[in-house]
Amino acid sequence: MFNGLGMNLGNLSRMSNAKTRSISPENFTGEKGKGGMATEGTGKCHAEWLGVQKWKVSPSVEVKPGETFTVADIEGEGAIQHIWMTPTANWRYSILRFYWDDSEIPSVECPIGDFFAYPFLPQGRQFFGINSLAVCVNPNSGLNCYWEMPFRKRCRITLENIGFEPMVLYYQVDYTLTDVPDDAGYFHAQFRRTNPLPYKEDYVIVDNIQGKGQYIGTQMLWGVNNNGWWGEGEIKIFMDGDKEFPTICGTGTEDYFCGSYNFDTGGQYEDFNTPYAGFQMLSKGDGYYNAQQRFNMYRWHVMDPIRFESDLKITMQALGWWQKGYMPLKDDISSVAYWYQDKPAKNFPKLPASEFLAI
Numbered sequence: 001m002f003n004g005l006g007m008n009l010g011n012l013s014r015m016s017n018a019k020t021r022s023i024s025p026e027n028f029t030g031e032k033g034k035g036g037m038a039t040e041g042t043g044k045c046h047a048e049w050l051g052v053q054k055w056k057v058s059p060s061v062e063v064k065p066g067e068t069f070t071v072a073d074i075e076g077e078g079a080i081q082h083i084w085m086t087p088t089a090n091w092r093y094s095i096l097r098f099y100w101d102d103s104e105i106p107s108v109e110c111p112i113g114d115f116f117a118y119p120f121l122p123q124g125r126q127f128f129g130i131n132s133l134a135v136c137v138n139p140n141s142g143l144n145c146y147w148e149m150p151f152r153k154r155c156r157i158t159l160e161n162i163g164f165e166p167m168v169l170y171y172q173v174d175y176t177l178t179d180v181p182d183d184a185g186y187f188h189a190q191f192r193r194t195n196p197l198p199y200k201e202d203y204v205i206v207d208n209i210q211g212k213g214q215y216i217g218t219q220m221l222w223g224v225n226n227n228g229w230w231g232e233g234e235i236k237i238f239m240d241g242d243k244e245f246p247t248i249c250g251t252g253t254e255d256y257f258c259g260s261y262n263f264d265t266g267g268q269y270e271d272f273n274t275p276y277a278g279f280q281m282l283s284k285g286d287g288y289y290n291a292q293q294r295f296n297m298y299r300w301h302v303m304d305p306i307r308f309e310s311d312l313k314i315t316m317q318a319l320g321w322w323q324k325g326y327m328p329l330k331d332d333i334s335s336v337a338y339w340y341q342d343k344p345a346k347n348f349p350k351l352p353a354s355e356f357l358a359i
Helices: 044-050
Strands: 019-023 061-063 068-075 078-087 094-100 108-111 135-138 142-145 149-151 154-161 167-177 186-194 203-210 213-224 235-239 277-283 293-300 306-308 311-316 319-322 325-328 332-341
Touching: 019 068, 061 068, 061 154, 068 167, 094 186, 149 154, 149 186, 154 167, 186 203, 203 213, 203 332, 213 311, 235 306, 306 311, 311 332
Parallel strands: 108 186
Antiparallel strands: 019 167, 061 167, 068 154, 078 142, 078 149, 078 167, 094 108, 094 154, 135 142, 186 332, 203 311, 213 293, 213 306, 213 332, 235 311, 277 293, 319 325
C-alpha cells in the first residue's frame, strides 16, 4: 500500500495508512489530541480576557542567548514533509541542527535564514522573497521548506541562540509517521563561509562527503569586493575518486544558477525566481557593476540530482573580468549544500564563530 511519501499531484488521490502529525508551540510533542492545551506561553497575556484555554496561549517560544531549544523530538519511523518558521533577532545567530536516528552528530547545521535560502533579515531592507519548489519565503519572514526528510528511529531538531539578545521563534514542523523504504536517504545541509576568499583559491561548497547519495541543491550569498563582473568562475564537482580534475565542470557561476550573460538585461542585473533556480540582487552598492554588492542565488537539483557512489566534493571559482580577461577575486562567499546520503553525517567542519557569521 502507498506509504504517503514522495508526494506530488499525481499521487495525491492515493489512500495511505500514514499518520499526519504536526509539532508547534501549541503542541510540543505532536501527540494526537494534545494541541491547543497550553495554559502558559507567550500569548497568555493576550488571551486572559477570553479565559485563556484554547485561545492562542502558546503561539511561539523565546530562546535566550546561549540557550538551545528543542524544536522537535520525534520517535518512530516517518518523514518531515514541511517546515514553517518565523524567527526574530539576527538570523545568522540562530543555528538549526537536525539529528537522524541515534546519531549525536547533526546532519544539518546551518543558520536559520541560510537554511531557507534567505540569509538576511527583512527588517530595514526591501523584501525579496523566494518562490521555488523546495523553498518559499513569503512576506515578510515566512520561511518554508518542502524537502522530504525521512528517518527510521528518531528525528531531533534543535535551535541554538549564539547571539546577544533573546530571539522569538514561531514554527510548525509537519510530518508523517509511516514505513520508510530501504533506499531512502537521509537529508543533509551544511553551511560554509569564507571571507575573504584567498587569492587564486577555489571556494569549497562542500567536501569530505563519504558514502552513497545524491546532491540536490546549492544556495550562495556572494559579497563582491571588486568592481566589474564577478561570476566567470566555474563550478567543479569531484566524485567517486576524482583527484585533480572533476567529472562535472560548469561554464560560469551564472550558468550554474541557470542564468546567462551576467544575469544582465539592458545594462543591469535582473532578479528571477523559478521552481528550480533563482537570483536576487540584495544591494546595489555604488552601482550595478561596482564593489560592495551582495547577491543571493539558489539552484535545486530536483530533476537532475548529482548521484555519487563513494565520495563528493564541490567547489566554485571566484573569477571576475578585466582588461586582460579573467581576474581571481577575494570575495565574501557563504553557501549551503543540500544532499541525501545513505547514512547520517559522520562529521562537519566546525561552524564559524558568531563574529565571523555576521553580515
